Amino acid sequence: MSPALFPYTLIATDLDGTLLREDQTVSRRTREALAAATAAGAAHIVVTGRSVPWTRHILDDLGYEGLAVCGQGAQLYHAGEHRLLTSLTLDRQLAGLALSKLEAEVGPLALAASRDGLDGEVLVSPGYAVHEGPLPVIALADRSELWAAPLNKIYIQHPTLGDDALAEAARETVGALVDVVMAGEGIVEILPLGLNKATGLSLASRRLGLRAADTIAFGDMPNDIPMFGWAAHGVAMANAHDDLKAVASEITASNDEDGIAVTLERLLQV
Numbered sequence: 001m002s003p004a005l006f007p008y009t010l011i012a013t014d015l016d017g018t019l020l021r022e023d024q025t026v027s028r029r030t031r032e033a034l035a036a037a038t039a040a041g042a043a044h045i046v047v048t049g050r051s052v053p054w055t056r057h058i059l060d061d062l063g064y065e066g067l068a069v070c071g072q073g074a075q076l077y078h079a080g081e082h083r084l085l086t087s088l089t090l091d092r093q094l095a096g097l098a099l100s101k102l103e104a105e106v107g108p109l110a111l112a113a114s115r116d117g118l119d120g121e122v123l124v125s126p127g128y129a130v131h132e133g134p135l136p137v138i139a140l141a142d143r144s145e146l147w148a149a150p151l152n153k154i155y156i157q158h159p160t161l162g163d164d165a166l167a168e169a170a171r172e173t174v175g176a177l178v179d180v181v182m183a184g185e186g187i188v189e190i191l192p193l194g195l196n197k198a199t200g201l202s203l204a205s206r207r208l209g210l211r212a213a214d215t216i217a218f219g220d221m222p223n224d225i226p227m228f229g230w231a232a233h234g235v236a237m238a239n240a241h242d243d244l245k246a247v248a249s250e251i252t253a254s255n256d257e258d259g260i261a262v263t264l265e266r267l268l269q270v
Contacts, residue, residue, distance in 0.1 A: 005269050006040040010208070010215040012201055012227060013260060015048040015058065016184055017220035018237055021256050026062060033261035036268055045069060045204050047197050049183040049223055051114045051152055052077045052084060054122070067207065071114065072181060072191055072223060073200025074152045076207075082118075086203065089116050089150040090178075090192050096147065098174040098190060099154070105173045106166070112137070112155040113146050120152065128157055129186055154190040163188055167222075181223040182241075189223075198226035216267075218252075218260050219244060235263050 011034070013019045019026055034044055047069040048055055055070050056079065065080030076085040103109055110127035114120060122137045123146060124130060130137055140146065146154070158166045167182040170190070174180070179191040205211065217224070217231035220240040228234030228247050236248035237259045245251055252259035 006037055006042055006267055008214055008216040008233070008267070009042055010205060010210045011037055011042050011044045011264070012047045012215055012217040012231060013044065014197075014219040014221070014224055014227075015046060015050060015055070017239060017255050018218050018224075019046070019255070019260060020058070024058075027258050027261070029258045030261045031062070033258075033264040033268070037264050040268060043208055043210060045201065045208075046079075047073075047201050047204075047217070047219075047227060049181075049187070049189070049197075049221075051075065051120060051122075052118055053120055054114075056082065056118075067204045069197065069200035069204050071152045071200075072183070072189065073195050073197050074191070076200060076204055084118050087116055087152070088192055088195060089152060090154065090190070092147045092151060094177055095151070095154055095190060098177045099156075101177075102156075102170055102173050106158060106161060106169050108159075110157040110159075111143065111146065114152045114155075116150040116152050127159075128155070152191075156188050156190060157186060183221050183223040196226035197223060198230035201227055201230060216263075218263070220255065235259075 038044055045067055049072045051071040052075050059079040068077045068079050070077050074088045078085055112124045112128045114122050123140050124137045125140045125143055163182050167180055167188045170180040179193050179195055181189050212230050213232050215231040216233045217227045218235045220237045222241050222243045224244055233249045236245045236251045238254040252263045
């Protein structure tokens, strides 16, 4: 394969529902397609909503040694050096105000939070259903413990509102104070205002001397919309949320059907 045949110098991939299959593995076909693309001169950056502690075991298993954008753009992690390069935390006073305003509008919420750092714990209040992975969480007896240490984000769930409805209600109520994203089933997040995957990817790409105009991005959820807006070409998985499909440049096969490989192989003229 000639490097000249591959039209992008940066490949940005989400993890859950995109690079990862439903069994949380990456297929051999997808690994080989990414290896071929990087051999042809492209860099690969993982861009995920997961915080670093919930991401690094996956990257280690992949043998991934590059930069990873984690925590919806809050963290830039060097996988090869196991080092956190940058990290943005949530203003806890502002987040507390936002939660108070939101609960006054929609009623009580179940909460979880991701603490900052390489070993930042995930804290979970009573009633919160964990969807993000097999790593351990810390149960909170007292909600005030959420605010005891710096946080990257807060997760919210509602007893009756679905994910899209909760995210929309949160944006309408507190969107001037914080950012709100729907990142997957049961995963609605409160983030620092102005933070998203595009801001994190932009920072990572500048470190590598790469440009948005030369980037292809893969994703499946509404939290990938800013990344698609930043990249030259956005590819939604067949299993993607309709909101992401609406802004995608193209739609590929699902994560379980090697959608990333399908697109990369075409671009590599395999």
